[in-house]
Amino acid sequence: MSESILETTGDPTSNEHDSPARSASVRPLDEASSQQASPAEPAHRRRRRRRLAQGPEASARAADGQQVAAPALLEQSDEALPSEGAPAHETRERPMASSLRDDGAPADIPPERLDLDGIKILNRLHRFGQQAYFVGGCVRDLLLDRPPKDFDICTSAHPGEVRSLFRNCRLVGRRFRLAHVFFRGGKLIEVSTFRANPIEIEEGEDLPEDLLITRDNVFGTAEEDSRRRDFTVNGLFYDVRLGRVIDFVDGLKDLRARLIRTIGPPEVRLREDPVRILRAVRFAARLGFDIDPATYAAMEGAVEDLPRCASPRLLEEIFRLLRGGTSRQAFELLDALGALRVLLPPVAEYLEQGGPTARRDFFERLGALDERIKVSPVDDSLIIAVLLSPLAGRLMLEDDRSASEAVDEVLDALVQTARLPRRIGDRARQLLWAQGILSGERRRRRSLASFRHHTIFPDALELFAIQVRATGQGEQRLAAWREGREPFEQAPPEDAVKKRRRRRRRPRGKHSDGGPPGCASDGGSTPGQA
Incomplete structure (x- = not known):
């Protein structure tokens, strides 16, 4: 993305306030309250104050009816969200995680391809001093020039803090606590917290007997969160303020090579969650990617662990394979892996x-x-x-x-x-x-x-x-x-219709031609009794 479109207000990894807009966005609530408008301030005054914070050039462009640059969009775009109502202890300024690199790869992603509601969420999280990025499949699909199905967000804010910042938010999940932010029309955006891998395996260390992850609420940094994800192409972050992709796992290289590869040792990652076998199959079939040979070999060895996963998760992944429009390729892969005899x-x-x-x-x-x-x-x-x-x-x-x-x-x-x-x-x-x-x-x-x-x-x-x-x-x-035409080549034989009619019981004594009671003559059926 060009620097003129997404010119940032400061390095997200730095605590220095390089510009008035940046300093206003991260200053603690009690320190900035004298400069921020009260909740009752009219919307047009809030917009004018934000334009002034960006300098005279942005104000002049807005006055002339010209399109305001992306930073102005990011600053204004959360007005449609419900008011924060966050307690003071939830909104204090926090230092950025030192593990986040600020030299991400520039990405040519036009702003109009980004989700506006997602930008509203990112903007509010940024204003309260939190790290927040688009993550996972949406970044992968944007870089592949495919329309993203969902725009997921990952942040340093804990689930309770996200809920306190967004009135239209609900927390879901036990194994993996998530925040769902709802918008009109039933739309929701999923917001997760940076997490660390609950099971750390050192190089050369013997594997435990059971690696299956049953709880996944160990919070961590952005880099730790990236490294605990399933595949390298899904471990990418996108910073909308810098217009850069943050890559800790060489996902960009595998994306260019069109390769599905686990993050870390495949034997460990697939035993942690065998459902990743089905996810690898789905991504390979949907994207037309190859599976890394070491990853494929580990998938074959982990097939027997699939029954240990929860049945609803397995069934949902099977439906995703069938709903995606590439079920033939997916089931051919499952058949080759020997997974169908288990599933x-x-x-x-x-x-x-x-x-x-x-x-x-x-x-x-x-x-x-x-x-x-x-x-x-x-x-x-x-x-x-x-x-x-x-x-x-x-x-x-x-x-x-x-x-x-x-x-x-x-x-x-x-x-x-x-x-x-x-x-x-x-x-x-x-x-x-x-x-x-x-x-x-x-x-x-x-x-x-x-x-x-x-x-x-x-x-x-x-x-x-x-x-x-x-x-x-x-x-x-x-x-x-x-x-709407008659699909049969010929109508049913007439004698078959008469045979069905003769089965009907007729009132006692009402028979013709001297036959025994209950016997119908050929023409004795009343119309409409068939």
Whole structure:
């Protein structure tokens, strides 16, 4: 970023007040109260006072209607936040951590690509003497010229201090205490505190028997926080005031090499949190990166530790793999690592026993799901139905199961092994069961019009479309369903309709042609009784 756009008000690692704007932003509350306006001061006066603090050039540009430089944006941008209401002991000036380097690499990130609400949070934290930076995936994606999904912030302020500074804040998490700052429209920005690794392993030291991290609330410095993260490309900080990337872990080098590498010894980092195996797979598939050979070997060795992680965390990571639009590449990696037999035993069994044809069918369906997700997100029940549809189909063909029996078997196994919520499982069961109607393998007793108006029909048709794209079969039927036409090539035989009608019990004594009571003649059915 050019120096003219993000000209800083001072070095964030220094305690010297190099300019009036910098000194006003970090002076203790009791010392600066005489110069700061009271809460009742009108907004236009506060804006004018801030422009004056930046010097006459900024005031002149504002008066002429010109765009004010980024520092003015940073100084003004937190006015939309609720008032601080922070106690005096929470807002005193604090020295910056000495471990933070001030020679970060310049980054050409236009200000308009940054999140304005995130800048508001950063600005307020800076004004109360705290370090605060964009961190992690948003920095990585900005440098890769990809749109960030979230803008996360990391700060020297403890969770309670963050809550005291932001009225629209809520603390969440037990294992990892976080602050969520909420904005209009349901938007939230996650603010975490610099943390240190609770388990320090010296070089050459024997590894403990159990490295699994169960609590992660040991606070530390910015460098310690960077070094405790999972992969080098996720350990980058971005300082909006300097327009520089702060890199303690050589993440920029791996970003240029398009490489996923753990921070520190991979055997230790993956045993600390085996879920990092799934995260490495997700980043490699999503970004098109390679996995460092040493990291990949450690992932293979740590697969057996996955069941030790909490089931909800594992299930959420599996859904992230399936929702991301790159599930085919991700599951091919999981299959190569041998992780599917631990995470999804029914899927692993299907791939092992089905041969090349079954594998091709399974991964083609995931590829079709990816194409559909690129258009718009889909419900989790539809994702699970796509994942299990080839398994249910094999049971129906090879074991002569009914559709409902096959669906129940594969879903019950997934609910037990992956702790799939019943709500998602029940809806996935309905979607899979409806495929028999859409494909013509099973006829409905009621009219097709009532099926079209059923709440399950839109997602069931989406699942059918994904299967048609994957297999290349049923395109005409899919077009008929979408256009509202009769999807069957011919109507059901007339004698079949009459046979169903003859089953209906008729009132005693009302029979024709002298037949026995309860027997219906060919034309004896009343219209509307079918």
